[in-house]
Amino acid sequence: MTLLADLRDLRVALATPAGPAQVLDGVSLEIPRGRIVGLVGESGSGKSTLALALLGLLPASLSRLDGSIRLDGEELVGASPERLQALRGTRMAMIFQDPMTALNPLFTVATQLADVLKRREPGLSGAERRARLLGMLDKVGIADPERRLHAYPHELSGGMRQRVMIAMALLCRPDLLIADEPTTALDVTIEAQIAGLIRDLRRDFAGSILFISHSLGLVAELTDEVAVLYAGTLVESGPTAEVFARPRHPYTSALLACEADLDRDVREALSIPGEVPSPLERGTGCVFASRCIRAEHRCREETPLPRPVEAGRIAACHFA
Amino acid sequence: MSGLSGYILSRLGTTALVVVGALTLLFALTLLVPGDPASVLLGPRATPEVIDDLRRRMGLDLPVWLRLLKFLGQVAQGDLGIDFISGRPILTMVLEVMPYTVTLAFASIGLAVAIGVPLGTYAATHPNTAADQALAVVSVGFIAVPNFVIAIYLLLIFSIWLDWLPVLGTGRPGDFWDQARRLILPAASLAIGWVGYIARLMRSSLLEILNEPYIRTNRAFGLSKAKVVYKYALKGAALPTIAILGLGIGRLLGGAIFAEIIFARPGLGKLIYEAIGTRNYPIVQGGVFVIVLLFVLTNLLVDLVYAWIDPRIRANLGKASS
Numbered sequence: 214m215t216l217l218a219d220l221r222d223l224r225v226a227l228a229t230p231a232g233p234a235q236v237l238d239g240v241s242l243e244i245p246r247g248r249i250v251g252l253v254g255e256s257g258s259g260k261s262t263l264a265l266a267l268l269g270l271l272p273a274s275l276s277r278l279d280g281s282i283r284l285d286g287e288e289l290v291g292a293s294p295e296r297l298q299a300l301r302g303t304r305m306a307m308i309f310q311d312p313m314t315a316l317n318p319l320f321t322v323a324t325q326l327a328d329v330l331k332r333r334e335p336g337l338s339g340a341e342r343r344a345r346l347l348g349m350l351d352k353v354g355i356a357d358p359e360r361r362l363h364a365y366p367h368e369l370s371g372g373m374r375q376r377v378m379i380a381m382a383l384l385c386r387p388d389l390l391i392a393d394e395p396t397t398a399l400d401v402t403i404e405a406q407i408a409g410l411i412r413d414l415r416r417d418f419a420g421s422i423l424f425i426s427h428s429l430g431l432v433a434e435l436t437d438e439v440a441v442l443y444a445g446t447l448v449e450s451g452p453t454a455e456v457f458a459r460p461r462h463p464y465t466s467a468l469l470a471c472e473a474d475l476d477r478d479v480r481e482a483l484s485i486p487g488e489v490p491s492p493l494e495r496g497t498g499c500v501f502a503s504r505c506i507r508a509e510h511r512c513r514e515e516t517p518l519p520r521p522v523e524a525g526r527i528a529a530c531h532f533a
Numbered sequence: 534m535s536g537l538s539g540y541i542l543s544r545l546g547t548t549a550l551v552v553v554g555a556l557t558l559l560f561a562l563t564l565l566v567p568g569d570p571a572s573v574l575l576g577p578r579a580t581p582e583v584i585d586d587l588r589r590r591m592g593l594d595l596p597v598w599l600r601l602l603k604f605l606g607q608v609a610q611g612d613l614g615i616d617f618i619s620g621r622p623i624l625t626m627v628l629e630v631m632p633y634t635v636t637l638a639f640a641s642i643g644l645a646v647a648i649g650v651p652l653g654t655y656a657a658t659h660p661n662t663a664a665d666q667a668l669a670v671v672s673v674g675f676i677a678v679p680n681f682v683i684a685i686y687l688l689l690i691f692s693i694w695l696d697w698l699p700v701l702g703t704g705r706p707g708d709f710w711d712q713a714r715r716l717i718l719p720a721a722s723l724a725i726g727w728v729g730y731i732a733r734l735m736r737s738s739l740l741e742i743l744n745e746p747y748i749r750t751n752r753a754f755g756l757s758k759a760k761v762v763y764k765y766a767l768k769g770a771a772l773p774t775i776a777i778l779g780l781g782i783g784r785l786l787g788g789a790i791f792a793e794i795i796f797a798r799p800g801l802g803k804l805i806y807e808a809i810g811t812r813n814y815p816i817v818q819g820g821v822f823v824i825v826l827l828f829v830l831t832n833l834l835v836d837l838v839y840a841w842i843d844p845r846i847r848a849n850l851g852k853a854s855s
Contacts, residue, residue: 268753270749270752270753298752298755298757298758299755300755301752301753301754301755302753302754302755302756303755306753306754306755307753309746309749309750309753311746314745314746314747315746315747315749315750316747316750317745317747317748317750317751317765317769318747318769318843318844318845319768319769319842319843319844320765320768328756328760328764329754329756332754332755332756365844365845365848367844367845367848368848378750381750381754385754
């Protein structure tokens with residue numbers, strides 16, 4: 214299996230009013246071609262920062278990037294803004310959490326989709342472009358695409374807007390599609406529909422997907438591999454089925470235990486005690502030690518590095 | 534589009550109400566201001582008989598409500614009354630000076646937009662650079678200096694020292710270039726404060742829009758910076774500026790008086806100012822009425838432009854009027 218994207222020891226420091234925050238602290242992640250890789254973790258674990266770093270969308274003046282991101286062998290850390298812009302919308306694209314705000318309210322769906330397609334395929338005639346847009350809206354399950362194409366975002370429901378965003382991403386035919394919690398802002402039935410759509414798309418879509426979510430259920434359903442982030446570090450990764458069946462890191466186990474409930478209220482009650490350490494104050498030792506039931510003296514002294522624990526599986530725990 | 538036409542109708546209704554309200558206030562003005570207009574017009578040496586005669590001819594002997602109705606009825610027919618000093622219809626006098634005022638107001642605002650919008654856009658796309666900070670200082674300076682001070686400096690520099698532009702007046706009738714040349718300095722003196730204002734407003738609204746998630750979407754799909762800024766961000770960022778333009782034009786219609794006096798131009802502001810000095814209330818009423826009319830029409834236009842740009846406003850209009 215060849216690698217599409219290869220992140221090595223990625224570090225991101227963001228400038229905040231309180232000082233530099235190490236939001237990602239040495240994350241390595243491999244995204245194989247044609248696979249869906251899940252990225253899970255609590256809010257503030259650095260999932261979205263990782264996605265924005267991949268696309269080169271972190272504000273250069275406020276962020277510091279170290280390590281390596283290779284897309285198809287090409288190094289992206291330190292690449293020129295022009296080169297990164299050339300890659301966005303052609304080799305990689307991203308859909309966002311909140312479809313209500315991800316589309317410009319002053320332009321029709323047609324205008325916004327057409328500009329993306331024009332960039333990918335400049336040679337198309339107006340009629341060809343229109344046909345492609347209609348075909349794509351149909352493909353992502355939008356009924357009456359003729360009418361929806363000329364609608365403004367406020368005339369569409371949240372689920373339909375997310376379908377439009379997915380259509381936009383597919384028009385680019387990117388090698389790497391990043392989906393940052395694409396269902397989080399939607400209600401449960403729509404969430405299931407969008408998840409179903411992403412699953413169906415696997416048949417036509419040849420690229421890889423980095424699927425960011427804090428819903429372990431969706432990650433289990435949709436992804437081939439999974440990486441678990443905690444406080445800006447990778448704590449565990451491997452094939453999704455294996456990781457979920459036999460977690461090797463106590464944090465993954467705790468996450469799975471939280472998820473193994475029936476409704477959100479219970480989940481709140483069962484959530485892992487303690488707080489994610491602030492990226493402003495990271496000391497030595499394991500980042501999870503303060504909340505870990507297995508933590509011992511060694512965990513507070515010695516930082517466990519991610520290491521292979523069995524074939525294809527990595528965990529960053531002294532006890533894994 | 535039915536939403537839009539319903540909206541226009543309802544807005545025309547409110548506009549009519551505003552105009553009638555303004556007229557009533559203008560009428561009340563003549564009752565509240567001390568001094569009898571007839572005796573003021575005729576001077577201290579007029580006999581009571583002559584004053585009484587003029588009072589009758591001016592309709593001042595009738596009951597107040599009847600005078601108001603008569604006044605409203607006349608205005609509705611386009612009759613703003615007769616100036617008792619010159620004997621000319623006030624409508625004619627107002628219409629004579631109106632083109633100068635309207636041209637000056639629109640030229641000033643046009644100039645302010647043509648300079649202020651690019652400056653604000655540049656500042657927003659280069660935030661916290663030296664140029665941005667310099668623009669901030671200059672903009673605030675422009676806003677702070679009164680326009681009559683700017684007018685005097687412009688006159689001194691461009692007309693007297695450099696001798697590039699004519700000093701006073703409006704130019705020979707029918708000679709477009711002469712008139713345009715004489716419009717430059719008055720328009721510039723009024724525009725400069727608005728340049729600063731529009732540049733600041735444009736900067737802050739564009740910066741806000743550039744932080745919107747949908748702009749991040751544009752960038753995530755690799756659209757060029759020019760397309761993101763000039764197509765997708767500028768449209769939304771223009772809305773607050775457009776709202777301000779309506780007020781700006783309204784203010785300039787009545788408030789260009791300093792520029793009119795300094796540059797010796799006829800205009801509505803000057804006409805009203807001189808009429809107040811002689812307690813010539815009919816002219817004050819007529820002039821202010823026309824300013825109110827232009828003001829509400831300009832703001833109606835602004836609201837329509839707003840609805841044309843923002844489909845969400847159009848949608849709300851449709852709901853509100855149906």
